[in-house]
Amino acid sequence: MKYLPLVWKNAWRNRRRTLLTISSLAVSLCLLGVMMALYYALFIGGQPTKSQTRRVVVRHKVSLTFPMPLHYREKIAQVPGVEEVMVMQWFGGVYKDSRDQRNFFARMAAEADKLFRIYQDYRISDAEKEAFIRDPAGCVVNRVLAERHGFRVGDRILIKGDIFPFDLDLTVRGIYSSDELDDETLWFNWKYLENMLRNSPRLAAGTFLVLVRSEEEVPAVCRAIDAMFANSEAPTKSEGEFTFGMSFLSFLGNVKVILMSICFAVTFTVLLITANTMAMSVRERVREVGILRTLGFQKTAVVGLILGESALIAIAGGAIGVLLAQGLCFVIRQGPLIVQQTKTLAIEPPVLAALMVVSLLVGVLSSVAPAVSAARQNIVDALRFTD
């Protein structure tokens, strides 16, 4: 510890080099931080939001694209622990021009009177809620989505049907927000589908959304529902809403491998950068090491000085990197909704700890070789050394 001022002075002997190294580390570690945060949020520490823990999605076992008979609703409602069951159907369709990615958002049909009972995190005025429930051609839209497209209460929205053989002509009856997660969804009244598909076999449930009495009962409810339909025409697969969302991840390609490779490449680059700097720095002061040794510094002290300097630089880079990463996470949170985890992306404590460990390791590993070789050098040779 008493050598700290010396380490500090040494670190600043070549100001530009140290600053360049720290900036380089900071930028790379910022990237590593964001990638680790993504990996953590997606595969390790992602948590369902509070109201989500009680919601269960029931879908056709074979594929989400297969419908289930509507009478399942009454059967599911009988399962002990189930508080509410709502029929949902993905409408798809085209809003304005499908070639513009921004025009893509979820358009779901759902039973209007149940929607706000199941999504307890949705906030909407009572007047708007009532208007939505009363209007069989009404819809409610999420606040973020409404802002993006300029939807206001009373506006008409036209959606061209593609999965379904008819178009939607909807009136915005309300704009809702969420305490937890803005899902950028348009919900329209199930009665619209009922009216259009009277007597058609197409009138069926895409998914059922179930509200369970308590989080603890969720696994039992899922098992009970799946067991009930196991041998029927349409076997089901029930899972928590959060897990259900995760199943879309494979759609984006092999995210796990991609994130891992990026993390690996970045870590290795950081190691190279620091090692290079330390090697340069040590080479410059072979003579100085000789003088230190004549003054009575032990070999271990010399090694410690150099390791300490490198660790100091690496940790400084890491700390700035974490701050930058927090900033980048903020930017990502503002971005489009791909998976719900990107909406709450942040550098969580485990990721922070991992980053600092990586920084420290990089600092130490990168300078072991130059430090040991400097300390081993014969004093006389070192003093005679000219670069």
Place this chain on the structure above:
Amino acid sequence: MILPLSYNLRNLAVRRTTTLMTALGIGLTVAVLAASFALVDGLRLALEASGHPLHVLVTRKGADSELVSNFERRVFNDLKFKPGIARNAKGEPLASLEVVTAINLASIEFPEGANVTVRGVTPIGVELRDDARLVEGRWFTPGRREATVGRLIAQRYPEARPGRKLRFGRGEWEVVGVYDSPQMARNSEILVDLNQVAADFGREEVLSSALLRATDEVAHQALINELEADPRLNVRARSEKEYYAQQTSSGDLIRYLGTVVAAIMAVGSCFAAMNTMYAAVARRSREIGTLRVLGYSRAAILASFLLESLLLAALGGVLGILLVLPVNGLTTGIGSFTTFTEIAFQLRITPQTMAASLVFALLMGGAGGLLPAWQAARKEILTALREG
């Protein structure tokens, strides 16, 4: 007077470790960019190689994909005798009514399961796929619950290998063969008998699409125009090639991610290159003074140091490409937002990617080397000689 290139090369060689470490840093950055391009290119090439130039795909008007299309058998019967449709040896029109659906299968890469296309076709449909050749087993028998799967399906989904049984619809389907098609997207499909699968899903009258083969290129365009213009049919007709080409947008996110990551890494690598070059300049202060005394101009010094940095970066670029070459040919899958099923494809490192990677590396070298080279050129002769 210009300094000879060998001067720079020898200087780089003398500081081998530093050179190698800096170059490797640049190389890894390049590798990330090249790998993301390899994914996107692989997907694009797979889709571009899909679709027969004479084929016309007919769906319901307004449907972007076959999966969401409701195509009535009645409409098919109305259009299959249109002029311009080629005929087979027996004189039947080469028009295939097809039904497309998706099932969820566990793969080696995604054990939690991915959506796979199941396509019901008639013998004419198999005939239209005449470029597909059986690599194992046989084609499914019409009227039986049998399936012939694409090569990539058999490779990636253990449940869909010959001899195994798939469970979907109202029962089991026996996998009896594997086909391989030069049209990559086709290899991600499971082919079964049209009437069997349509009955299973209650879609005897409302199917998905029709695939037609035109007699020649002129007839191909004429056929599309005629189908599109017929108000009674109310269908969307397009060339099969165009249909696959539009699915390349699935790779957009990966392209975006790869570019952003590589750009951020590039900033880091740039700083590292700058460090190395500054060290080179500082160390060779006397040398620079001497060169100036010998009559080399400031511009020559600037050019020489910049060139050295570019050489360093080029070495990095080459290392990066070498690092990423092993991924060439790996198979992976990505979801198509058009079909909502998985398309399998192979990663491809194209010559363009290699060129772009080198340019990217040189940009890093240029940006990192400019300031140090400028500093070297600005040195006063006397101070330079006294330094070091």
